[in-house]
Amino acid sequence: MRLYLKSLMALFCLCFAGSAHAQLSIDITKSEFDPIRIAVTDFQSDDARTKQIAQDIAGVIRANLERSGLFDVLEPAGFVGTAPDIRYQPTFADWRVIKAQGLVVGRIVRDSDSRLSVEYRLWDVYGESQLEGLRLGTSPDNWRRIAHQISDSIYKRLTGEEGYFDSRIVYIAESGPKINRTKRLSIMDQDGANVKALLTGPGMVLTPRFDRNAQKIAYLSYEGRRPEVYLMDIETGRREKLGAFDGMTTSPRFSPDGRKLVFTQMNRGNSEIYSFDLASRTSTRLTDSPGIDTSPSYSADGKKIVFNSDRGGTPQLYVMNADGKNPKRISFGKGRYTAPVWSPRGDKIAFTKSGGGKFSIGVMNTDGSGERTLSSSYLDEGPTWAPNGRVVLFTREGRGERGLSSVYSVDLTGRNLRKVPTPTGASDPAWSPLLPTRSR
Amino acid sequence: MNVIVSKGLKLAVLMTAAGFIGACSTTPKVAEVTPPPKPVEKPVFADPEPMPAPQARTQAQTTAPVFTPLPDDYVVPGSVEDFNKTAGDRVFFGYDQSSLTSQARDVLRAQANWMNSYPQTIAVIGGHADERGTREYNLSLGEKRASAVKDFLVSQGVDPSRITTVSYGKERPIAGGSTESAWAMNRNGHTAIIAGANS
Secondary structure, eight states: OHHHHHOOOOOOOOOOOOOOSSOOOOOTTSSSOOOEEEEEOOOEESSGGGHHHHHHHHHHHHHHHHHHTSEEEOOGGGOOSOOOOTTSOOOHHHHHHTTOSEEEEEEEEEEETTEEEEEEEEEETTTTEEEEEEEEEEOGGGHHHHHHHHHHHHHHHHHSSOOOOSOEEEEEEEESOGGGOEEEEEEEETTSOSOEESOOSSSOEEEEEEOTTSSEEEEEEOSSSSOEEEEEETTTOOEEESOOOSSOEEEEEEOTTSSEEEEEEEETTEEEEEEEETTTTEEEEOOOOSSBEEEEEEOTTSSEEEEEEOTTSSOEEEEEETTSOSOEEOOOSSSEEEEEEEOTTSSEEEEEEEETTEEEEEEEETTSOSOEEEEEESSEEEEEEOTTSSEEEEEEEOSSTTOOEEEEEEETTSOOOEEOOOSSEEEEEEEOOOOOSSOO | OOOOOBTTBOEEEEOSSOOOOOOOTTSOOOOSSOOOOSOOOOOOOSSOOOOOOOOOOSSOOSSOOEEEEOOTTOOOTTBHHHHHHHTOSEEEOOTTOOSOOHHHHHHHHHHHHHHHHSTTOEEEEEEEOOSSSOHHHHHHHHHHHHHHHHHHHHHTTOOGGGEEEEEEETSSOSOOSOSHHHHHHHSEEEEEEEESOBO
16 A cells, blocks of 8 residues: 555656557447457566566556457567567567557666656557557556556557556455355455455454545444444554444445445334435435335435335335435336446446346446346346446355355456456455555 | 353252343343242252262352252253243244244244343344345345344333344355255344343
């Protein structure tokens, strides 16, 4: 964490004139397309001490692009000719031999013992032009983040959408059989690196969620006299109970402006949704119906809340104004709908749907139209959005006593289902926004 | 203290009036004189074994206690084991249901009778759900179930201040499988006597 906060990033375009003819790009909203063939060369280094980092940065970029499903990342072993020097235009013909459409080259300059500059360029091999160039300053131990930021730059230049690689995931690390499972609050980078336990106490922790700065999380903990929502500052480790409430509290989510939190309070069998003002520390009840109202999630503009209610007999999705007024049911398909979460782009709601012995992750427009299924298994649940609203993570749990939980990712078109590598079982992922790029 | 265990041999001290374990600080104030529970019958046994000497006693006793080895299935009245055996500590629910079946009501009537007989006891009701529901929904469902159990016990005369509820959702299954029978086991309300029981 310390590294992330310290990282200071200097962004400026390296000056190579780009030409204006038809450029390499990909439309990620289409479900059928040819992945871009891209070659990422090992970065060059003028200093023996940074040679390994130069290679590792290229490795992380290749892995990120490959995992996105949008790129066909070419094997370095098949490259023809010598690695291009970033200072000169590459020999494009060498890269057309292996049908590379995009070419990434870079180098590390050691400014001092504690500072590196990392430069990169993205070339359009057939257009023979530079598409992007960046120089990023950092401390040597922060090289992974630089690799993620370069990946985001490449992704953005070729898709026209913000990337999501410079981000983290809080999740619950699980171990043991289902009847005796331990659940610990953990955090990792988006690609599964830098796994760290955030809490080591014995109390079970569930459903962590990030605030908009990726600095605070809210979660449900069983450490106290009764299960309640807690807040934690990831940097300092400082944590506190959300407040003193009458009953159990669950299901926290921050508002997009970070000033509020919505959560569920349970009392005498009745679950109701409340908003909590973090400055005044006052709560306001938003729902009033017998039975279950839970899993609230703010819209991207903070004006609405999607939530889960069984007021109609079975669990379904509803949207209400942020003050609780005007609740309207939006899910009408066959099955039970739970765990809705509004996309950070504002255009979609992801949810869990169950029925017929299966649990699916789906998305729909915010009025309930255009429902699509992204994945399905014995038990898929709890979607969380990538910062750019193009990928979701969710929990997949296996059948039976030893059925393990894992975190999976799938993109919005339902393609590219992948398991996120974790050292133990993993559940309840929450994807952070893009990390802040300036120290504070 | 009314139990002394020596070298694994289960012994009980049967005293003329049963004492009770001091309740923890969360219990309501315990009356000075507790109503005596149902008289304990001295169990009959065929092969008395020599009495081991009791371990050092912490309190002087005015009346010499009678040490009686007990059969293996002997249950101390007013103990958690007694509660589990005479009443049953779990009731079960249908899928996505929090209404009490007639079977569940029978169990809860027995639980209420027991709690009414041992009015110093304190219970926590845990509400549980099977794995076929999402996490937050199941936490709410577990809370509904725990509350249904509490409400019924209160309707049978148990003071509401003696019962708290907590939901575990689907996080604490008692059966690990993914079968109809495992799911049925895992949809339950569990009454745990956490204070005031004899031991």
